[in-house]
Amino acid sequence: MQLTIKYFGMLAEATSISEEQLQIDTCSVAELLISLKKQHPKLSNKDFKVAVNQELVAHDYAITTETEIALLPPFAGG
Numbered sequence: 001m002q003l004t005i006k007y008f009g010m011l012a013e014a015t016s017i018s019e020e021q022l023q024i025d026t027c028s029v030a031e032l033l034i035s036l037k038k039q040h041p042k043l044s045n046k047d048f049k050v051a052v053n054q055e056l057v058a059h060d061y062a063i064t065t066e067t068e069i070a071l072l073p074p075f076a077g078g
Helices: 010-014 029-039 042-047
Strands: 002-007 019-023 049-052 069-072
Touching: 002 010, 010 042, 029 042, 029 049, 029 069
Parallel strands: 002 069
Antiparallel strands: 002 019, 049 069
16 A cells, blocks of 8 residues: 655654655554654654544554555644
8 A cells, every 4th residue: 555654843854855655565553663764764763643644643553545644743732
């Protein structure tokens, strides 16, 4: 399946891209993050949340269809 990975803020700076397409098999968010951190080592020391189709998800969330993944840096609420 094809995933669109979007990087925001400091994560876009760390990867030097704001978006990429990946072709992968079904996996969990945790498995995807392992792969992304190997591809972009600077992500390893960053704190961020993961959204799938604009909803925050846990690392055990199963990615089973073509979808949009967003990596979101910490943000302050008010």
